[in-house]
Amino acid sequence: MAAVTYPDTKVIGFISENIIPVQVLFDVKPLSTDFNIKWTPTLITLDSKGKEHHRTLGFLAPDELIASLLLGIGKSHFETDRFDGALECLERVLKEYPNSDSAPEATYLLGVCRFKSTNDPKPLKAAYEKLKAQYPTSAWTKRAYPYRLL
Amino acid sequence: MDKEIKWEADLDQGLARASSERKTVLLYFYNPG
Numbered sequence: 538m539a540a541v542t543y544p545d546t547k548v549i550g551f552i553s554e555n556i557i558p559v560q561v562l563f564d565v566k567p568l569s570t571d572f573n574i575k576w577t578p579t580l581i582t583l584d585s586k587g588k589e590h591h592r593t594l595g596f597l598a599p600d601e602l603i604a605s606l607l608l609g610i611g612k613s614h615f616e617t618d619r620f621d622g623a624l625e626c627l628e629r630v631l632k633e634y635p636n637s638d639s640a641p642e643a644t645y646l647l648g649v650c651r652f653k654s655t656n657d658p659k660p661l662k663a664a665y666e667k668l669k670a671q672y673p674t675s676a677w678t679k680r681a682y683p684y685r686l687l
Numbered sequence: 688m689d690k691e692i693k694w695e696a697d698l699d700q701g702l703a704r705a706s707s708e709r710k711t712v713l714l715y716f717y718n719p720g
Contacts, residue, residue: 543692548692549691556712557695557702557705561698561716572716578715580713581713583712584712585705585709
């Protein structure tokens with residue numbers, strides 16, 4: 538990460554604009570215990586109260602990191618019922634990084650966010666259909682499988 | 688534009704900045720070895 542991803546100009550710009558970066562050694566107590574760190578690199582998205590919303594383990598290339606951070610910010614909004622903010626982040630994942638590993642989960646959550654903000658179940662079915670068409674082997678496609686019946 | 692990421696080393700300080708700047712935090716655990 539330090540050699541390839543963090544020096545990337547796009548990553549530097551994204552982090553500068555969107556997120557507060559904190560780096561700590563993997564064995565510093567009590568954080569390593571509090572967050573149950575067993576391997577590195579571990580990257581965790583927290584809200585401003587310190588609550589965890591997203592976690593990844595292992596190397597991420599620059600575009601994968603930005604997509605993952607957008608997903609993490611979106612999940613932070615989603616899990617605190619700020620659906621407009623969540624939709625904005627999740628839509629950016631799909632628009633700017635549709636081939637990233639974060640895109641299937643973003644597709645799933647986008648459907649859930651749209652459903653929760655409208656009470657209309659159609660976005661759930663639309664999410665499944667998009668997952669089936671664009672990410673047929675993703676675990677998120679399997680998780681959305683029941684929505685085909687809506 | 689910044690030429691490198693300006694990492695915070697202290698989580699409490701990072702959370703305080705996140706609160707005042709209305710942002711989320713990336714907490715990165717690394718192994719320098």
